[in-house]
Amino acid sequence: MTPADQGLSLAAVRLSSVDLGLSHVLDEAELARASTFRSPALRDAFLAGRIALRLHISALTGDSPGSLEADYFCPTCRSGRGHGIPRYRLPSQSGLLRASLSRSGSWCLSAAALDRRSAGIGVDIENGSAADFDGFPSLVLTENERGQLQRVPPALKARFQTRLWVRKEAVLKALGTGLAKAPSLVDVSGSTPSGLPRTSEPALWSLEDISPASLGLPEDFAASIATWQPRDVLPD
Ligand SMILES: CC(C)(COP(=O)(O)OP(=O)(O)OC[C@H]1O[C@@H](n2cnc3c(N)ncnc32)[C@H](O)[C@@H]1OP(=O)(O)O)[C@@H](O)C(=O)NCCC(=O)NCCS
Structure with missing residues (x-):
């Protein structure tokens, strides 16, 4: 299924193209x-x-953009104060719309979950060499992921590491913890993540790489989207 099939909307924007004169739509x-x-x-x-x-x-x-009420929530400090999980109240709809955002270099990727059953959504983008540093595998990867990395040809390793990194960040954003949960505990080598906290196990997860070209991002970018919804709201 594509993100659109799942009720998700994605948009990549060059940050310099955004009119900062619109800052008045933001809240205090x-x-x-x-x-x-x-x-x-x-x-x-x-x-x-x-x-x-x-x-x-x-x-x-x-x-209208200024009519959206930002209601961010940080599970670490249990407050909003403008940071944490992006959530918005809309004049036209009841409940909270869940969203996600990632910036890298001069680009950002935003996502909104139109399907209200979606309990968590996370996106991440990075340029292809962002995770190409010594110590990345031991700091960030699970044992299984390190095994996969060893089988990747040397010329493709940097890109493979960055792909795993954006998958991890997308999952940790969808979970709501961000990096407060160690990325080395979450395995993202498959189409559903594993190693997540027990409380989120009865959930249906989806984890996908996004083609940068499909969003107009530079070719050397890596992008990923993760979503989850409770199993009990799914049709039989
Ligand atoms: C979320 C996180 C992984 C993103 O880091 P990054 O790669 O540097 O930045 P990105 O541009 O990809 O993403 C930033 C966006 O992630 C989102 N985000 C931040 N915290 C989030 C969370 N807990 N859950 C879901 N999304 C989150 C926000 O939309 C943020 O955009 P903003 O700067 O407009 O607020 C990182 O910031 C993080 O781990 N934050 C939480 C750390 C924490 O718990 N701090 C305690 C504060 S009390």
């Missing part, structure tokens, strides 16, 4: 967080990503 918490960045480039990337995500949801639902 978002603007307060933007003001904490010392680097103007990082601040602008933050603002552009948040604006792009609102514009994406707005284009899907017809709600």
Whole structure:
């Protein structure tokens, strides 16, 4: 199934193409967080990503970007305060719309879960050499993944590592923990992740690589999307 078949919408946007003059659509918490960045480039990337995500949801639902109420939640500190799992309340719909965002270099990828049964969604993008550093396999990979890496031709190893990395980040975002859960505990070599906490086991997971060309991202990027929904809401 494609992401669209699963009620998911994806959009890749060049951060520099986002009109920062639209920062007025962001809320106080978002603007307060933007003001904490010392680097103007990082601040602008933050603002552009948040604006792009609102514009994406707005284009899907017809709600104006400024009417979306951000309700982010961080399971680590048990608060929102503008960080953590992206969730939005919409004037046109009840409940919370779940979303995900990833920035890498001058690009961002946003995702929105239109299917309300979706309990978690995570996307991640990186350029192809992002995970090409000494120690990556021992720090980040499971034993099974390290075994797979050993069978990959040397010229393809960097790309293979980055592909596993974006899969892990997508899963950990969908789970809601981010890197508060050690990525080395989660195996992402298959179409469903394993090693997740017991509480999320009765869930149906999906994990897919996304072709960068299909989203207009540079060819050397790696991108992945993970989603899960409770089994008990699935039709028989
Ligand atoms: C989520 C995380 C893996 C992303 O890191 P990254 O690769 O540097 O950044 P990306 O651009 O790919 O993703 C950033 C986005 O991830 C999302 N995100 C952040 N925390 C998240 C979480 N717990 N669950 C799901 N998504 C999360 C947000 O949309 C964020 O965008 P924002 O900067 O506009 O808020 C990393 O930031 C992380 O592990 N955060 C949680 C760490 C934590 O628990 N901190 C405790 C704070 S009290």
